[in-house]
Amino acid sequence: MPRALIVTRLSRVTDATTSPERQLAKCRELCEQRGYEVVGIAEGLDVSAGVTTPFNRPQLGDWLTNRLGEFDVLVFYRMDRIVRRLLDLADLIRWCQNHSVAIVSATEQFLDLTAPFGDIIALLVAKVAEMELQAISDRNASAAQHNIRAGKYTGGPTPWGYLPAKDDADTWRLVQDAEQVAVIREVASRALDGEPLRAIAHDLTARGIPTPKDRLAQHQRRKVNGYAWHSGPLKRSLTSPTLLGQVVAREPLVDAQGRPQRDSKGRKQYGPEYIVRGDDGTPVVRAEPILTREIFERLGKELSARENRKEPTKRSTGLLLQVIHCGRCGRPAYRLKGGKGRNPRYRCASAQYKEPCGNRSIPLDYADESVERILLAMLEASERKERVWDSGSDNSAELEQVNVTLVDLTGLLGTGPYGAGTPQRVALNKRIADLAARQAQLSAEAVKPAGWTWESTGEKFGDWWTRQDVTARNVWLRSMGVRLEYEYTEGHPDPAIRLDLGDLHQLTEQMDAAGPVAGWLDVLATMKERGIRGVELGSDEPKIVRE
Incomplete structure (x- = not known):
């Protein structure tokens, strides 16, 4: 009696039309009709066939890799329950042929690799499933982009400081979480005062302050893992435009077959973060900003300047450590x-x-x-200066993005569906006009980079040091x-x-x-004017080194 392994899969457990129970019932019915002995069930819930192969799914992968010889037939409800990509099916067919395992669909009579030309028919069906998957993916991506630009929350991890909530129109939005906002403003103030991020992270962990991931779990009444704070993620959060209410995104990295790349733990790999922009080139804002732009830019400059500072990981017990x-x-x-x-x-x-x-x-x-x-x-006698933030006026990054987008869009004029008089051309012309207006506005603004300046405090360096x-x-x-x-x-x-x-x-x-340092500055200035980089001292006469 042939031994059968039943395979079930569901991308979302809320899909009632092809529930695991219905899939299993149909597969058992086929096994009974053909006299197969069911030796196991490989179930995959919340598993996408578009991003996984049969060989790297938890249960099915274990059967295919570690339990060879325990089954003779793979039985599934429908082809798309086991694969969604043509190459994945080709790999599975090759594996089954090498190990004398048959493939049978419980609901598609024409799909049976035990029949003549069954493998050819299966590959044709798999190609149709792959095309359907791509169409679904394109529709989902388009809908997600539309919803994001409309300011909606589309699911997934929430940015630090925000939680999902429904508005009066029953639409999911991101709203400020007062608990997290208070922490963000405290951390921003401490960082601007010069406190090391490692020390801040240790303090947040010691106080039991939940990380953004744990806070979302609390809000959704899920298990809280008690994650610790770390300086790296803390810095990324403090410099993320999401604190200005803006939307950021990252595209998944894909291989030559279009599959998402994954690390050794199976997690998706993503490209660099970018700001989502509207048709006119301006950043999409979908939530109330937590920090003002001035504070946000000050933080960026402050944390950027620390990269090579090598701050202590804890309170120093020696003045000269790393010195x-x-x-x-x-x-x-x-x-x-x-x-x-x-x-x-x-x-x-x-x-x-x-x-x-x-x-x-x-x-x-x-x-x-x-x-x-x-x-x-x-x-000691020198008077200390204090850093003061100058907000400046610098829209060069946005202007560059607008210029690049305009070049791309104007290149579409007269091509394909963008011929004169078509609806697509009308929409394209409007978008180009909006971007051109924004370009003119940004170009007319004076550029003064934001940054720190120094102002005298009236305090001597010696007093400050004490x-x-x-x-x-x-x-x-x-x-x-x-x-x-x-x-x-x-x-x-x-x-x-x-x-x-x-x-x-x-x-x-x-x-x-x-005092003495002023005299040295005069000497250095004179050396620079004369093109002298320094003086080498040795056993012979001093040697002047020029630029």
């Missing part, structure tokens, strides 16, 4: 806690290697005080590119100290230079 380096091998030094009768020290990282460089550790107080002494001697804690001072030293190297030499009890203050122009951009 102090070994002068012998160049590796960073780390803080070594002092034991009984021994004070804290900085020690070269090579001490943990099989072959250390041999440089001794340096007392923490000695190194910290050396840096502070040199730094304050140079900068007010800061260890973490704030450490972050400042890193952001300025300050580097300290130390090295012990034979016959000298104290190490040689070499302090590099980095780019003095960047260092003094945030202060009105006074």
